[in-house]
Amino acid sequence: MSTPVEIDLLGPMRLRAGGRPVEVTTGRLRALIAVLALSAGRTVTVQQLVAALWSDALPANPRRSVQTYVTRLRTLLGADLIETSATGYVLHADEAAVDVLRFERLLERADGNADPLRQRACLAEALELWRGRPFDDVDSEWLSGTEAPRLEERHLAARERRITLDLDLGRPADLVPELRELTAAHPLREPSWALLLGALERSGRRAEALVQYERVRARLVTELGTDPGPQLQAVYARLLAEPPPQTRTSARPVPRQLPADVPDFVGRADALALLDHAATTAPVATVSGTAGVGKTTLAVHWAHRVADRFPDGQLYVNLRGFDPDRPPVDPTDAIRGFLDALRVPHELIPADADGQAALYRSMLAGRRVLVLLDNARDARQARPLLPGSADCLTLVTSRDQLIGLTATAGARAVTLDLPPAADARELVTRRIGGDRVAAEPDTVDELVTLCARLPLALAVAAARVAGQPESLEYLVAQLRAASGGLEAFAADDATIDLRSVFSWSYDGLSGPAARLFRLVGSTPGPDIGAPAAAALADQDADTVRSLLGELTRAHLLTEHTPGRWSAHDLLRAYARELAGPGSRPALGRLLDHYLATALLASGFLRSDRETFEPQPPPSAAPDVAEPLRGADAARAWFAAERRTLLAAVDAAADRGYPVHAWQLAWAHTIDLDWRGRWRDIARVNGSALLAVRELDDTEAEAHLHRLLGRAHGYLDRHDDARAHLERALELYAARGDLVGQARTQRSLGVVKERTGRHEESLDHDLAALELFRRIGQPAGLAGALNAVGWAHAMLGRYQRTLEFAGQALTALQGLDDRLAEAATWDTLGFAHHRLGAYDRAVDCFEHALDLLRELGGLYYEVVTLRKLADSHEAAGDDTAARRARDLADAGLAELGELPATAPGGPAARPERQPARPGSR
Known part of the structure; x- marks a missing residue:
């Protein structure tokens, strides 16, 4: 007898056999279960299973692969649960044990029942089965692209049917929040909007229903280019046909206190849309941002746009939270002003503040009033002025983030940034x-x-x-x-x-936060992280994070990405003015931190061929570095700090820190090389070279010339490249540095290769090979052998390439120099491709890619992927070729910019290859 099984697919997959949970971790096994469960009791053909499990990327033997997965599923659930038929497989499970099938049967029962209450019960039970998106964690293009959308449409339709029944049963006001949520999630779905308008109408909120109709009509026209359909138009016609409400026997005052709108208001579409959304989902919205960014302008403009939604009036007060000449407005005084605007006789106003606040809330109960609280100091000043009525909306502007209102009043926060x-x-x-x-x-x-x-x-x-x-x-x-x-x-x-406007925010800071703001203004780069800010302020990390939070709440700094803070240029200028000349020691601490961390990070990325180890100044000892653990953390740190490190090299060179300048440039170049950022390499090493000439340090100068020459070579600035590399050779020769000479010869070989002078390129590579043989450095020897092999490939001597690259692989045994090994496999793949051995070329390129992925060498992955794509294409495997090119394109997108010479396969321009793995 088979074990009963239960399968839930309306959300993350849940599988139980015999009442006990079963864990399925394999993606295609989950897809197999889902597809069989959807047809429980009926045959699913092998062709259907193949299409659902693999889409276009089919395995070599699809039928055998399906058999393998079915065998694994039988092991998991029981052999007798899945039966093999003539054309496929049958899952023996009760329809009631599969939530998707149970959902669809309940909908059928609702369709076939004339009793509204029974219909609603069936629909409610069906909807209760949903826990999220169908097949949420099942990897299948067919399920996610076909079945899931079909089921979601049925779910929406069932939900709308249930709401329609609830409306007919007399619960319109209770349904408005659910319908607002539904229309917000599906803003172009007209049946849901028709239900919302009907619920508002039946709740006596015809004016609001008309406003909502205009909102959806405008959105349909803007996004779809069409007017509302017959269903919505019918509701609109009914709303217009309703007689106007009877005139009130006693007219209530309608305050109109909004300041004048700005006639030349520009942009801010995103912020206006956020406020529109906030107005329908919460009783309070906040607009915060730095001084001068336009908070009041936005708030007043939006308030005028929506004033007709608040027929009972608009209240306004400037709370003077950051006024330089007058103190902030006391909330009690603001309430008295509002009561006057509402024409409450003075003799009826209580003497105590609590009584006045209670009267204010009572006066707004049942009314639709917009309250604009401008320039609040903080949440404490604004909180007593919030109405108690859900029909009112309060909009608060402030330089403070007003987190207290978000936490206690459910405010929707809009942060205003600089305009584009x-x-x-x-x-x-x-x-x-x-x-x-x-x-x-x-x-x-x-x-x-x-x-x-x-x-x-x-x-x-x-x-x-x-x-x-x-x-x-x-x-x-x-x-x-x-x-x-x-x-x-x-x-x-x-x-x-x-200056005055900025000072209103600055003067409210604590002393330590004000000091940190002054120091941040003179830092290089566009932003700063918490560890660097701690070094800058000479404080511990926890203290600095607290100060950064204070500056963020005051909108003097912006946490534009988690853990990184910035300020716009005018605020930075204000901070520099406040700091004066006394910020130099802080800059020194910051440069020490950046240098120590860069040297630590570069150590995780250096290959075995890099024998040079710079000696940093004592102040940049390892204990001032950010603690990093491994190559992944090093790459992440360099990626986050890239623009700041570029600026830090310039700052060090300009402000008298030449050792920091050249060592930062050297350390940063190791990461920039992995990303193919030759322009950045040229920039930082150029700045460092100008600074290092003050030191009479020929070793540093030689390294910088070599790095500059190599970068100019890949930027196709060949004259500059040769000049720098020849100067590097002179300096290395004067020092007797054979390793430096050998590596410079290899770089000269690359420059000659890129100009099509392949015989000369080979001469340089052979010179490098001879030097490494004299030195006896195995890693350098292996790299030189591979370079000679590549030079022969550029001359069409592919058998010679295989010989030298093979010798390079032998020399690499036991060295764990995966970059050099990847470069060698890349060279072998290129030679095999040119010899027509496309399958062997594919194997070589994939071997190189495996190594590069371990190292995180994304730029070099792109280079090799393009060659792999060419080999797949030449072998007749267009699907694999397309997949490799897609991965290469994704890699370029992740790099963030095209390399100086975009990677192209050997079929494109073999005489102008981009940087090869290990060519540095």
Whole structure:
């Protein structure tokens, strides 16, 4: 007798046999169970199973693979549970034991029953079976692309039928929250919108229903280019036909306190959409952001846009949370002002603050009022002013994040960032006129950049040039000369003077947080992590994280990605002004931290051929480094700090830290090489070379020339490459450094190869080989043998390539130099491809890829994947070729930018190969 089985697929798969859970970890085995369960008791053909389990990427023998998985499933569930038929397999399970089948049978029972209450019971039971998306953790294109959408559509339709029955049973108000959730999840689904409008209408909220109809109509037109269908139009016609509500016997005052809207409001579509969503899902919304970013402008503009949704009025108060001249408004005073606006007789207002707050909430009960609390100091100031009515909406703006309102009042938070460049330009255009912008487009672009896209700074700048035809270029020249300073934004009016505006946030900081803000302003790079901030401030990590949190809540810093903080350029300029010349010791601590961590990280990425080990200054000892564990952590750190390290090299070179400059450049180059970032390598080593000439350190100078020459070679700046490499040879020769000479000869070979001078390239590689033989360094010898083999390949001597690359593999035995081994397999694959042995070429390239993936050499993976794709294609396997090219394209996307010479297979331009694995 077979063991009873239960299979749940409406969410993450759950499998029970004999009442006990069964764990299935293999992806295709889960897919097999799901497909058989959907046809429990009926035959599923082998062809259907193959299509569901593998889609287009079929195994070599699909039928045998299916048999293998069925055998494993029988072992798991019992041999008699799955029967082999003439054309396929049958799962012997009761339909009631499969939640998908049970769901569909319950829907059929609902269809066949005339009693509304029984219909609803069937639908409710069916809907209760759902725990998430069908086949949520089952890997099958057929299930996720065909069956899941079909079931989800049936689920939505069943939910709408159940809601329709509930409406008919007289529960409209209770259904509005569920329908808001449903329309938010499916904003273009008209049946759900029709139900929401009907529920609002039956709840006596016809005006709100009309507003919601206009909202969905606009969205349908914008996104689908079509008007609402007959169902929605019928509901709309019914709403318009309803007689207006009877005039109230006693008119209530309707306050209209909103400030004037900004006539030239620009952009902020995302923020406006977030506020629209917040208005339908929560009684409170907050807008926070840094000084001058446009919080009040946005809030007032949006409030005017939605004012008609609040027919009982709009209340406004400036809470002066960050006013330089006056104290913040006491909440009790704000409530008194609101009660006056609501025309409450003074004799009826209680004397105590609690009584006034209770009266304020009572006056708003049952009304639809918008309350705009502008410029709140913090959540404590705003909280007493929140109405108690769910029909009201409160919008609060602040430089503080107002986390307290999110936690205690369910507020929906909107964080306002700098506008995109296009919107910033449009703001200037509207203030000074399109003709002037068209006449001086480059000047306007520079103005936007110098104003850091900060709306207040843009408004001040535009106001200064409006109506003065000759002043635009003059103002930009002033800003340019100020080098990011704030002098050009000074004004008599404190509300638009940037120093004054920023100071209102700065003055509210604790002493340690204010000190950290001053120091962050003078740091190199666009952002900073917590460990670097700890080194900068000479504080422990926990203390600094607390200070960073304080600065973030004040919007003087932004945590733009988890664990990394930044500020826009004008705030950084303000911080630098506050810091003055006293920040140099902090910069030294920061550079020590970056150098010590970079040297630690580079150690995890160096190959056995790298024998040079720089000696950092004593202040950059290992104990000031960020603790990293292994190559993956090293690569992640370099990726997070890349732009900051580039700036740190420049800062070290410019501010008198030449040792930090060249050693940072050297350490960073090891990671940049893995990513194919030749331009960055040229930049950092160029800056470092200028600095290191102060030291009379010919060893460092030689290394930098070699790295620069190699980078210029891959950037196809061949004259510069030769000049740097020849200078490196001279310096290495003067020092008697044979390893440096050998590696420089290899780099010269690459430069000659890229110019098509393959015989000369071979000469350089042979010179490197001879030097490594004299030195007796096995890793360097193996790399040189492989380079000679590659040079022969460029000359069409593929048998010679196989000989030298084979010798390289022999030399690598026991060395654990996986990069050199990957390079050698890549060379062998190229030679086999050219000799027409495409299957052997594929094996070689895949061997190289396995090694590169262990090392995390993504750029070199891309190079080898392109060659692998060519070999698959030549062998007639177009599917495998397409898969390899897709992986190469995904690798390029992950790298974030195309390499200087995009990887191309040997069939494309063999004389101009990109960097080969191990060629450094």
